[in-house]
Amino acid sequence: MARLNQAILAASDSRQLLTAIALAAAELVGAPVAAFWVADEAAQRLRIGAFSDETVGRRFPRAEVGFDYGAIGWVATHRRLLHIPDVFVDARIGDVAWWREHGFRSVLAHPVELHGSLRGVLALYAPAPFALEVEDVTLLDAIAGQGALVMRHVEALEHERRARADAESASARLEAVLDTAVDAIITIDVRGLVQSFNRAAERIFGYGRGEVVGRNVTMLMPSPYREEHDQYIANYLDTGVAKIIGIGREVVGRRKDGTTFPMDLAVSETRLADEHRFTGIVRDLSVRKNLESAVRRAEKLAAIGTLAAGVAHEINNPVGIMVSRIELMLVDAESHGLSAEMVEDLRVLHHHAKRIAGITSRLLSFARRAPATIDTVDLNAVIEETLSLVEKQFVRDRVALVRALEPAAPPMRGNEAELQEVVLNLITNARDAMRGGGGVITVETRTLPGPPPRLQLAVRDTGPGIPIEVLTRIFDPFFSTKGGEGTGLGLSIAHGIIQNHGGTVDVDTGPTKGTAFLITFPIVPLPPSS
Numbered sequence: 001m002a003r004l005n006q007a008i009l010a011a012s013d014s015r016q017l018l019t020a021i022a023l024a025a026a027e028l029v030g031a032p033v034a035a036f037w038v039a040d041e042a043a044q045r046l047r048i049g050a051f052s053d054e055t056v057g058r059r060f061p062r063a064e065v066g067f068d069y070g071a072i073g074w075v076a077t078h079r080r081l082l083h084i085p086d087v088f089v090d091a092r093i094g095d096v097a098w099w100r101e102h103g104f105r106s107v108l109a110h111p112v113e114l115h116g117s118l119r120g121v122l123a124l125y126a127p128a129p130f131a132l133e134v135e136d137v138t139l140l141d142a143i144a145g146q147g148a149l150v151m152r153h154v155e156a157l158e159h160e161r162r163a164r165a166d167a168e169s170a171s172a173r174l175e176a177v178l179d180t181a182v183d184a185i186i187t188i189d190v191r192g193l194v195q196s197f198n199r200a201a202e203r204i205f206g207y208g209r210g211e212v213v214g215r216n217v218t219m220l221m222p223s224p225y226r227e228e229h230d231q232y233i234a235n236y237l238d239t240g241v242a243k244i245i246g247i248g249r250e251v252v253g254r255r256k257d258g259t260t261f262p263m264d265l266a267v268s269e270t271r272l273a274d275e276h277r278f279t280g281i282v283r284d285l286s287v288r289k290n291l292e293s294a295v296r297r298a299e300k301l302a303a304i305g306t307l308a309a310g311v312a313h314e315i316n317n318p319v320g321i322m323v324s325r326i327e328l329m330l331v332d333a334e335s336h337g338l339s340a341e342m343v344e345d346l347r348v349l350h351h352h353a354k355r356i357a358g359i360t361s362r363l364l365s366f367a368r369r370a371p372a373t374i375d376t377v378d379l380n381a382v383i384e385e386t387l388s389l390v391e392k393q394f395v396r397d398r399v400a401l402v403r404a405l406e407p408a409a410p411p412m413r414g415n416e417a418e419l420q421e422v423v424l425n426l427i428t429n430a431r432d433a434m435r436g437g438g439g440v441i442t443v444e445t446r447t448l449p450g451p452p453p454r455l456q457l458a459v460r461d462t463g464p465g466i467p468i469e470v471l472t473r474i475f476d477p478f479f480s481t482k483g484g485e486g487t488g489l490g491l492s493i494a495h496g497i498i499q500n501h502g503g504t505v506d507v508d509t510g511p512t513k514g515t516a517f518l519i520t521f522p523i524v525p526l527p528p529s530s
Contacts, residue, residue: 014154018050021147022122026052028139029108029132031124035060036147037072039118046072046121056102061095070094072121075109079118081137082109085129103127110140114148122147184282190237192216192230195277204263204284206256217280222254237276245269245278253282261286319356326350376524377414379455380405383443386423398438399431406446410523412455418497425490426459426517433463433515448520455523460516466509474507 018036026034033056038049047064051057062069067076070093075082084107087093099105104125112120122144124130132140175198178185184201188194197212205212205220212219218226236245248266255261262285270277330346332338387401394401423443430441439462448454466474475495498505502522509515 014157015050017150017154018147019052021143021150022050022052024146025110025122025124025140025143028143029124029126029130029136031108031126031130033102033104033125035123035125036112037076037121037123038151039076039112039120041118046076049120059098059101061098071107071109072123075111075121076118079111079113081111081140083107083130083132099125106130108132110144112144112147112151114145114152119148119151184280184284186217186220186280186282188217188278188280190233190276190278192218192233201282204255204282205253211256220254222252222260225251226254233278250285253284262289315356319353323350323353323357326353373415374413375415376411377416377419378409379412379414379419379445379457379521380409382416382419383423383445383457386420387427387443390424390427394427394431394441397431397435399434400438400440401427402440402442404442404444409445410447410453410455412501412521413524414501414521419501422494422497422519423457423459425494429490430459430461430463430515433461439463439514447523453523454520457519457521458516460514462514465511465513466507466515471507471509 018038022034022036026032032053034052035057036049037046039046044067045064046067046069048057048060051060065073067073071082071084071087071090074092084090084093086105087099087107088096088105093099093107102125104127106126106129108124108126108130110122111118112122122140178196178198179200181198181200184204185196185198186194186201187196194212194215194217197207197209201212202208207220216230218229221229235241245267246269248264251263251265252260253263264283264285266281268279268281270279326346326349330343330350333343333346383403383405387403391401427441427443434441441462442458442460444456444458444460446456446458448456475491495505498519498521504520506518507515508518
């Protein structure tokens with residue numbers, strides 16, 4: 001029994017525990033093989049728990065039997081010790097081939113009970129009948145009792161294993177649900193330390209789960225939220241007064257790269273025993289805010305367009321009359337030999353009247369842009385024609401125009417006149433940015449690999465760059481940095497043309513590297529024969 005107790009203490013799982021019982025019983029009665037059959041009273045079934053010899057056990061024809069099967073079934077039913085000296089003449093014994101294969105003729109089976117409940121059956125197999133003394137039966141009863149206690153321990157271990165497996169399964173299901181959620185779900189403890197961080201949170205904030213779990217959630221907040229958060233939790237735990245728990249509100253989050261974004265935050269509280277957990281559900285509002293801003297901008301543009309069209313229409317007719325009359329006066333002045341000073345005054349009037357006419361024309365163009373005729377266009381040819389119109393003027397302004405056009409640039413779909421307006425606007429703005437100091441403007445085309453491949457137009461200058469506070473407004477209508485010399489419509493119109501051509505525009509600028517406008521257009525798919 002001492003050795004049995006040592007074996008039980010050394011066992012690390014249920015099979016080793018049951019094997020130790022079977023070995024102790026076999027050693028006691030001198031049986032070559034013993035088995036511990038585990039009972040299920042409710043189902044009236046017995047299953048193999050352990051064989052003292054695993055090879056013999058693996059060859060037993062049945063891993064599970066009913067209470068009506070053989071010697072072990074009889075013992076399970078009658079709860080009494082059973083000794084069958086010759087199994088080959090006992091009608092209760094089946095699967096005799098197994099007995100012959102291993103040379104067994106006799107079986108001794110003992111019930112394993114605890115508090116009136118059957119826990120199993122000890123079965124001992126031998127080539128000859130067992131010769132038991134009263135002391136042997138007493139020891140066998142003790143081993144069976146020990147087996148009953150072991151079975152209770154085994155059942156407790158199994159219950160713990162199932163509970164742990166259920167908890168792990170529930171945790172895995174919960175994690176799967178959290179990881180498929182569209183919104184970020186973050187849980188923290190009372191110290192503000194992150195306990196869980198789902199995949200949507202990884203996507204929204206840019207952090208991996210391992211970078212956040214265990215750290216303070218304030219890492220996801222800009223000031224002043226960062227400094228206020230921990231004190232807010234402390235105040236809530238002290239007073240029970242909640243400010244945002246159970247109520248959603250719009251706040252600002254901070255991504256890993258340091259950028260901030262608007263987000264909707266809803267916080268709930270969970271109590272596990274004596275522990276508090278706070279769960280935050282975060283929805284990124286960036287797209288919605290951008291859409292709202294785009295709608296407001298569109299409404300503003302529509303209102304401005306309506307106003308501009310009305311103003312331009314009212315001004316255009318009288319200005320046209322003024323230009324015509326001044327032109328006639330210039331002809332008369334030159335033909336009648338009026339003073340040079342008077343002629344110059346008329347030319348100044350003519351110049352500014354035409355300037356007013358140009359402004360009204362741009363206003364009408366902005367307000368009433370009609371769908372343009374779209375054809376297959378060679379962008380390089382459009383650029384060459386545009387540059388030829390302004391090259392001499394740029395030379396006088398000490399600005400060099402450099403061409404870097406891809407020789408075999410693919411064609412695109414577009415309107416030549418509108419594309420020429422875009423190129424002219426970009427290079428004119430670049431020249432104006434460098435006026436007085438000279439510089440270089442490089443106009444470049446190249447094919448960008450796909451999929452799908454696209455055609456890029458780049459206009460780069462060596463000017464001072466665009467300040468950040470100006471960069472966000474350069475495409476706004478009527479926004480200009482040229483004072484009274486500009487209408488603020490050029491880039492807005494160019495931007496609209498680019499969008500109508502299915503293109504995009506990016507601006508790369510800096511105080512030491514000048515400015516580059518990078519425009520990409522779809523490429524015309526060519527037939528296979530081409």
